[in-house]
Amino acid sequence: MLKKWGHFSLWLLVGVVVLFGLVGVGWHNAASHHGNHPERHHFTTASAAQLKAKKIHLTHREKHVAKKYRLNKLQTRTASKIHLTAIGDSVMVDVKPDLKQTFPHSAISGSVGRQFYSLPGIVRQLKASGHLAKYLVINLGTNGPPTKADINSVLKTVGKQRHIFWINTRVPRHWQNTTNRLIKQTAKKHHNVHVVDWYSASKGHVGWFASDRVHVDLTGAVYYTHTLAKEISKDLN
Numbered sequence: 720m721l722k723k724w725g726h727f728s729l730w731l732l733v734g735v736v737v738l739f740g741l742v743g744v745g746w747h748n749a750a751s752h753h754g755n756h757p758e759r760h761h762f763t764t765a766s767a768a769q770l771k772a773k774k775i776h777l778t779h780r781e782k783h784v785a786k787k788y789r790l791n792k793l794q795t796r797t798a799s800k801i802h803l804t805a806i807g808d809s810v811m812v813d814v815k816p817d818l819k820q821t822f823p824h825s826a827i828s829g830s831v832g833r834q835f836y837s838l839p840g841i842v843r844q845l846k847a848s849g850h851l852a853k854y855l856v857i858n859l860g861t862n863g864p865p866t867k868a869d870i871n872s873v874l875k876t877v878g879k880q881r882h883i884f885w886i887n888t889r890v891p892r893h894w895q896n897t898t899n900r901l902i903k904q905t906a907k908k909h910h911n912v913h914v915v916d917w918y919s920a921s922k923g924h925v926g927w928f929a930s931d932r933v934h935v936d937l938t939g940a941v942y943y944t945h946t947l948a949k950e951i952s953k954d955l956n
Contacts, residue, residue, distance in 0.1 A: 801951065811827065853882065856915075
């Protein structure tokens with residue numbers, strides 16, 4: 720009888736040890752699941768943009784663009800493939816060679832002294848002739864602020880299927896803040912309007928500008944183009 724009891728006690732002891740072992744594993748897994756071991760959570764999911772960038776093999780021309788304008792692979796490829804219409808004032812004239820190099824499928828119109836009130840007519844004419852691209856870049860506001868009526872006219876003509884990338888302005892004139900505020904308000908109300916924040920990007924970089932602090936020099940043109948390409952890639956990818 721004692722011998723049988725001894726065997727029973729032994730098996731009972733083994734069972735208790737196994738049971739506590741399983742409970743311990745359960746508590747360990749639960750603790751890991753609830754973040755008590757942060758060192759186990761170093762893995763992060765790559766974004767769709769990062770995964771897309773890994774598959775990109777730049778051409779020789781694109782590599783040159785990426786290096787000159789400080790763009791990553793995805794930004795460079797997006798700029799290389801996109802078809803856009805760009806309309807602006809004398810600042811657009813300054814940066815046109817750089818934009819053409821970065822955005823080879825672009826039609827660019829810059830004119831000295833051009834103001835926003837001329838844009839509705841230009842956009843209507845381009846649309847009627849079939850030359851208004853899906854992506855529109857606007858650089859207007861240097862010579863005066865737009866009116867809400869002209870903004871609404873442009874939006875109506877462009878429609879909701881096209882995207883507008885509106886570059887805000889840095890100009891030492893009293894209408895600078897009014898112009899930039901209207902651009903920001905328009906973008907908040909319309910999902911297809913995107914602010915290209917040149918005002919913030921150029922803050923503190925006096926060396927990017929000519930003596931009038933409005934027009935850009937060669938270095939400024941590079942960073943102006945970088946800012947636009949970066950914003951377009953971010954919004955479209």
